[in-house]
Amino acid sequence: MGANCFGLVFRGLNGDHLVQDFLKGLPFGSYGVLAFVMFVIFLLGFFIDYYEICFIHVPILVPVLVDHFGFDPLWLAIAISVNLQTSFLTPPFGFSLFFLRGVAPPEVRTIDIYRGVVPFVTLQLIGLVLTIAFPILVFGLVRFFRT
Secondary structure (H helix, E strand, O other), X not given: OHHHHHHHHHHHOOHHXXXXXXXXXXXXXXXXXXXXXHHHHHHHHHHOOHHHHHHHHHHHHHHHHHHOOOOOHHXXXXXXXXXXXXXXXXXXXXXXXXXXXXXXXXXXXXXXHHHHOHHHHHHHHHHHHHHHHOOHHHHHHHHHHHO
């Protein structure tokens, strides 16, 4: 509810036009915009929790990406979700890292956990690239589960 109120006030004050104008100025067209947005969400996952990203950034960015740049809302939601999964794994505030630190034996150092998560973050990014490059992965699964 708070995110909806924030989004309505933001759009009511023409904030979406400011975001749209900024994003239109980026190079490489709509996929350049998507790459920029995904990169920003990835960086935000380092420092803030995925709830804050969903409640603050998504209501600002998604209407612009869907209405102006023509991205499919379902596909965009899945791409953002795959990207947000990295926020559980990226230091310094990855919750999975804190959970692992809590159950790991004392001889396992925090830096070892941070190093150990790199392959998993890499896999998440590969999954994100595949989701963006092959939208059939999203739409095919939706069609499969509808039948």
